[in-house]
């Protein structure tokens with residue numbers, strides 16, 4: 199649910215990075231944080247365990263520039279991937295405007311990817327959303343690893359509907375901004391239609 | 396429906412600010428701000444210069460969301476007030492009109508009793524303002540006017556073509 203603030207001349211949107219544990223969601227945010235001008239970003243907040251596993255969420259506010267005199271501000275969130283943190287994931291999905299599903303390309307993580315997408319669908323439906331109606335893109339991450347599954351295979355398994363998809367190496371950067379821009383654009387197009395979530 | 400977009404107009408913004416300013420002076424608070432349940436900052440007043448209000452807004456919403464889930468586990472509808480006591484500053488958080496979160500930060504120049512008393516009254520005033528605002532947004536949406544209908548694909552493309 200976007201928030202349009204006329205007095206401040208701002209559009210605020212919420213984007214959530216979803217995916218199985220250790221697929222690279224936090225790494226996406228860290229890279230974006232590192233590469234963004236100080237005036238375009240706020241502080242990055244990570245609520246993590248001592249072992250750096252995301253406990254509740256990561257949060258990064260980002261400004262993308264102006265449209266017709268309105269500042270566009272995107273609030274990026276990641277969810278904890280571990281199966282037992284489902285309650286946290288539900289909370290973070292509240293009011294979401296766009297979703298990036300980060301898939302782990304390693305063959306042995308395919309089942310975890312599928313499980314996580316199923317979990318996403320269920321949690322969205324609980325809130326009256328669906329993956330077909332919300333701005334949604336997929337990122338195939340960790341393409342640099344030797345045990346990465348072929349893209350065609352991942353597509354068949356994770357992207358049967360052919361939503362926009364991107365290959366990435368979040369730890370190095372390639373694909374990170376392409377993915378974000380793609381979903382941000384879909385969110386703005388939705389806003390233009392007057393859907394607004 | 397429940398996901399209708401939140402749109403803030405000048406008129407309500409001024410009314411909201413008036414309520415916050417009044418509460419601010421009545422309680423001797425340091426900072427007061429309003430946050431949407433999704434973590435978006437709506438308005439703030441007081442000594443905000445050195446405060447990361449964007450982060451605070453997001454964490455406040457996370458805090459309320461987590462507390463709400465705790466309430467459900469106990470069979471409560473929700474906890475409408477959360478209070479954090481610090482060595483110097485205290486944070487008083489209350490849910491306003493089920494949809495918005497009001498945060499009052501105060502130190503020893505004020506007191507919990509005073510904040511609680513005054514915040515309740517302000518909460519009622521704000522509830523009314525937000526009810527009116529939502530009706531306004533709904534009626535405009537029904538007319539089928541998106542405030543951003545005028546933006547073009549070109550505008551959107553430009554945003555991404557650094």
Ligand SMILES: Nc1nc2c(ncn2[C@@H]2O[C@H](COP(=O)(O)OP(=O)(O)O)[C@@H](O)[C@H]2O)c(=O)[nH]1
Nearest residue numbers: 219220221222223224225279339340367368369
């Ligand atoms: N080789 C490789 N490692 C990655 C990539 N992206 C993330 N990682 C690593 O994967 C681990 C888990 O990443 P993290 O972002 O914490 O996962 P999260 O649980 O989804 O937030 C970290 O050690 C990252 O450095 C990638 O594209 N390639």
Ligand SMILES: [Mg+2]
Nearest residue numbers: 223224251252
């Ligand atoms: Mg993480």
